[in-house]
Amino acid sequence: MDELKDVILKYVNAEYVEEGGDPVGCDTPLISGGIVDSFSMVSLKRFLENKCKISIPDDQATPEAFDSVDKIVVLVRRFTKT
Amino acid sequence: MANIGSYEERVNGFDWSVSEKELGYKPGDIINIGWYCSDRICGHGKADKIALHWEGLGGAEKHFTYNDIRLASNTIAAFLQSLGQAPGDRICLFMDRVPELFIGVLGILKMGGIGQPLYSAFGDESLYVRLENAETSAIITQRKHALKVRKILDKLPHLKHIIIVDHDGKSPLRDREVAFSLEKAAPVEDFDSYPTTAESPSLLHYTSGTTGQPKGVKHVHYSLISQYLTAKWVLDIREDDIFWCTADPGWVTGTSYGIIGPWSLGVTQCVLDGGFSAEAWYKFIEKHRISNWYSAPTAIRSLMKAGDEIIKNFDLSSLRNLASVGEPLNSEAVVWSEKVFGKAFLDTYFQTETGSIMITNFPGMKIKPGSMGRPFPGITATILDPKAYEPYPETGKIGLIAIRPGWPAMMRTYWNNEETYQKKFKNGWYMTGDRASIDKEGYFWFVGRDDDIINTGGHLVSPFEVESALIEHPAVAESAVVSKPDPINMEVVKAFVTLKSGFTASADLDLEIMNFIRKKLSPLAMPQAIEFVESLPKTRSGKIMRRILKAKEWGEEIGDTSTLEND
16 A cells, blocks of 8 residues: 555544544545544545645535545645655 | 415414314323324324435435334334333434434334434533433444443443444443344334323433533423424425435434424435535435425535536436525525526524524515525514614614514423523523524524524534633643634634643644544534634633634624723
């Protein structure tokens, strides 16, 4: 697994899954699956911006774009040079 | 022709007995909402009619007829009794929108318990204060939420049973935990509903206050009379409707109009247990041919944000009636819905305390986009002068929305807090805490809250509660919490924070504090913006002046600063 995906996956499991709860995978639906709600998306977006030193415009921080770790990686890569 | 017919004719000589007669209720009779929403409907020949189409994660589907929910609620009621739960006990429902939540409410009511639905995204602190206040004796929950209960269990001596509805046997049950499976339990054919009467308590819904901890709003079984009639006349629910209320039963809309209203009318309703996405919602409407849709401005604005193009991918022609609740519906959203759905969302207004719709736009009436509409028949609403607490003699003035008490669904008290309850009344009026004006045609126009409460996405958040939680973070010395404008949620939580010595403001600390509040209280209460400041504006007596911070956020005049400490 690439480093970015691994970092995001670990963060999502640490922050949005209750201790002892079922861990999420890279393709687990986060928003449509009710794991991350629209309010919590703000903190997830903030994490990505802090960690990757990027700025994600609000109009691109959509529930669809945040719906899985895989999709988030695609979104983040659009704003990073590597 | 809409169910209400002529608004003017309904208003003249209105009496709640209209609803009582339709429900076959006479004053003094037994009235049990659980029975009315299941057994009674079956008795009307609708036992095989679908009561609930449910969809969950991963495409899971369940369908329940009215006979199914009658049996299932009997089964839950009998199970609670077998545990020793008694009439009057507070029984919490702490679940996602699974069928057990909706049917569980009926089961609790049937055995005479008081249902206490709580939003499943609440963190352990929010959960604790509500369970502790109500001295809750049992909680019905899911495995994933039971983890939060375990964290606070030692502080809850009254909590005797934690009922887990999806226990899979993989991990052992812990102290006070018991498994219950609706699918595996033997259906209970006959159950004698507890003979509750009009004033018997039914539900406790918790709502945030400006100061102090959340208040438990006590409702009674007689609330059915208002909820039935408003669902029929305002939401225009009809026999052949497929109804979808998007609210979570952790909030009052989700019980009044996501359970009691539609099921007392014997209509088919749908529930989607999943997060929001425009595509998923439109697909759900198309698939179930939803005709009557009750949603919230935040959701409507999110759909607007998703654009008009996506709508063309779905057949939404089944939609007949659209309504909205939770916060003021902006005129742009009304105009947009008319453009894309061919129907305007009708804005409705009520509160946890009122239990049923108070001021509203009715099907068939002239809609003024952005207006709250007019009072429901039987509801006397006015605008009070905030100094004299008397109605303004003239129209157009901004004042306090007040309602003459006496409608069936009105709260009866705040749980263990009669003193605060009494403070909600002035000169014989119930004070909503909201400000508005009335125009010459009797339409109400919402202005805002009259206190510091934050209405974010239709949910009330107490700044006091967030501030109290913030100072439990090791880096935070002081905090002030206010609302901040937001294009989707109307307003969101913003925190101004001073740090203890040894801590430095940073992006990582900002995120750490956000997550701290999210997990402790709820995602709704999480500050979406944190501003680290050197000091907070205070009065000379040391009270933080939130209104100065709020005025800056909203670009408003700061007003009188004569009492400001640093002036």
